[in-house]
Amino acid sequence: MNSRTASLSVERLPEAEALHADGLATRAVAADRRRGRGAGVNPAGRFEPQTVVAYDDGWGGLEDLPPLKTTVQVERARTIITRNESPDISFDRSINPYRGCEHGCVYCFARPSHAYMGLSPGLDFETRLFVKPNAAELLERELGAPSYVPKTIAIGTNTDPYQPLEKEHRITRAILEVLAKTNHPVGIVTKSALVTRDIDILAPMAAKGLAKVAISVTTLDRKIARAMEPRAASPHRRLETIRQLNEAGIPTGVMVAPIVPCVTDTEIERILDAAAAYGAREAGYVLLRLPLEVSEIFRDFLLREFPDRYRHVMNVLRSMRGGKDYDAEWGKRMRGTGPYAWQIGRRFELAAKRLGLNKNRVKLTTEHFQKPTNGGVQLSLF
Numbered sequence: 001m002n003s004r005t006a007s008l009s010v011e012r013l014p015e016a017e018a019l020h021a022d023g024l025a026t027r028a029v030a031a032d033r034r035r036g037r038g039a040g041v042n043p044a045g046r047f048e049p050q051t052v053v054a055y056d057d058g059w060g061g062l063e064d065l066p067p068l069k070t071t072v073q074v075e076r077a078r079t080i081i082t083r084n085e086s087p088d089i090s091f092d093r094s095i096n097p098y099r100g101c102e103h104g105c106v107y108c109f110a111r112p113s114h115a116y117m118g119l120s121p122g123l124d125f126e127t128r129l130f131v132k133p134n135a136a137e138l139l140e141r142e143l144g145a146p147s148y149v150p151k152t153i154a155i156g157t158n159t160d161p162y163q164p165l166e167k168e169h170r171i172t173r174a175i176l177e178v179l180a181k182t183n184h185p186v187g188i189v190t191k192s193a194l195v196t197r198d199i200d201i202l203a204p205m206a207a208k209g210l211a212k213v214a215i216s217v218t219t220l221d222r223k224i225a226r227a228m229e230p231r232a233a234s235p236h237r238r239l240e241t242i243r244q245l246n247e248a249g250i251p252t253g254v255m256v257a258p259i260v261p262c263v264t265d266t267e268i269e270r271i272l273d274a275a276a277a278y279g280a281r282e283a284g285y286v287l288l289r290l291p292l293e294v295s296e297i298f299r300d301f302l303l304r305e306f307p308d309r310y311r312h313v314m315n316v317l318r319s320m321r322g323g324k325d326y327d328a329e330w331g332k333r334m335r336g337t338g339p340y341a342w343q344i345g346r347r348f349e350l351a352a353k354r355l356g357l358n359k360n361r362v363k364l365t366t367e368h369f370q371k372p373t374n375g376g377v378q379l380s381l382f
Contacts, residue, residue: 027053028300033067034123038104038230040300042122043293045115068127070102072165075130080138081153088330091154091187095139097171099130101159103191103232105218106301107258110158112292121293126231129165136174140372143182150366152185162192164231176201182372183210185364189255191216193233193241203248209365212251214284215242217271219264227305228260239278246279251362253282259344260288261316262309268344269351276355283357285348287336288317295325316340 028040044051082094100114104126111121119128132138142148155161161172179186180201188195188202188211195202195213205211219225220235233241245252254275259265272283290298302310314325320336321327327337335341352358 028304029068029123030065033065035067036104036230037068037123037126038106038108038228038301039111039122039126039297040304041297042120042124043296045118045120046112046292047115048118068123070127070129072129072131075099075132076134077132077138079142080132080135081142086330088334091152091157093151094154094157095135095161095175096158097132097135097155097161097175098159098163098165100125100128102126102129102163102165103160103229105191105229105232107228107260107288107290107294107298108159109258109289109291109294111294111297113158115293122297131165131169131171133169133171135171136178139175139178140182143178143184144372148371150184150369152187152364152366153179154187154189156189160190160192160232161188162190162194166192166194173198173201176205178372179210180205182370183208183368185210185366187211187364188213189216190214191218191229191232191238193237196241196244199245199248199250202245202250206248206250208368209362210368212253212282212362212364213245214253214255214282215245215275215280216255216257217275218256218258218260219267220270220274221264221267224264228301239274242275242280243278246281251282252280253284253357254280255284255286256348257284257286258288259285260313261320261340261344262313263306265344268347272348272351272355272357276357280357282361283348283352283355285344286334287320287341287344289333290317290326291328 027043029042034040080095082096084092084094099117101108101110108125111125114121114125114128117130119125143150155172155175166172176186176198186205190213202211202213215238217235217238218229222234225232225235242252242254254271256268256271259268268285275283299310299314302313306313318324320338320341322337327333335345
């Protein structure tokens with residue numbers, strides 16, 4: 001965002017909000033350094049005692065800082081299946097092969113998790129990544145535990161399992177190989193076309209009622225998608241991915257997520273129409289969530305990309321979040337409250353019903369599960 005744009009956007013805001021927006025502008029990382037990234041700021045995590053800000057003291061030198069590069073660190077995980085008891089989500093266990101996500105989606109609710117690594121939920125989240133190379137080994141061991149009872153495992157609930165890292169590290173594929181070998185059900189959420197690489201595993205699993213995939217489509221506008229999700233697949237490639245998965249016999253749905261008020265909410269019906277035309281059978285949606293540090297990162301994005309809408313977007317969002325940027329209460333965090341949230345829900349329901357989406361939801365089965373032992377599948381004696 002250049003200085004003239006920043007000035008224009010700040011002048012349109014109330015005094016308190018203007019001061020806050022000006023603070024965001026002073027913490028922004030130079031555009032040349034973050035080219036191709038989603039976040040424009042790199043705030044310290046909430047657990048850090050100090051904050052470091054690049055500041056031009058008049059002697060120059062900031063322009064000489066190198067562009068941000070993606071770095072990858074190995075994390076030797078001790079466990080791989082994450083459990084949850086959240087009453088407003090449909091699964092109780094998940095797997096996250098990676099920490100951080102190179103897709104760089106500016107709205108990603110998972111960004112605050114990077115603070116646990118002593119890193120920023122901003123640019124660090126999309127440039128300083130962690131891989132778990134022992135994920136498949138751990139999974140086989142955990143599935144083989146005497147006390148393990150199978151239920152659908154969700155993959156892609158935090159960071160994308162098919163982000164660019166997966167091309168090289170193939171951790172998600174290794175996990176799927178274990179699940180296929182043990183006939184364990186899996187549900188995948190991604191916004192990457194790379195998932196089609198694993199059709200050879202997913203299609204046989206789907207034939208036994210063991211696999212389904214949801215493709216996240218936030219917008220069909222390529223310009224908005226490039227700004228909000230700079231390294232994710234284009235909207236058309238995501239629709240094409242739905243088609244390929246559906247033709248392979250893999251139950252495929254679309255997630256209209258997140259719905260950003262006054263930016264993408266006008267596209268709900270168009271996204272559902274397009275997804276259904278490409279073969280989606282199910283659909284869901286989630287309202288924009290701005291937990292913890294995500295609020296600052298997203299507001300900075302609005303000031304850069306939609307300065308004329310900044311106040312309107314935030315006011316409408318807060319009207320659905322009890323006057324706050326975010327309300328984490330179970331049952332409300334995904335959908336919001338109030339008239340605007342109600343309208344979004346009814347529009348989605350009517351469009352989905354008209355298109356026949358969610359008419360026959362695919363339920364995955366655990367009846368074929370075979371517990372592994374000693375790195376292999378336990379065979380029946382009879």
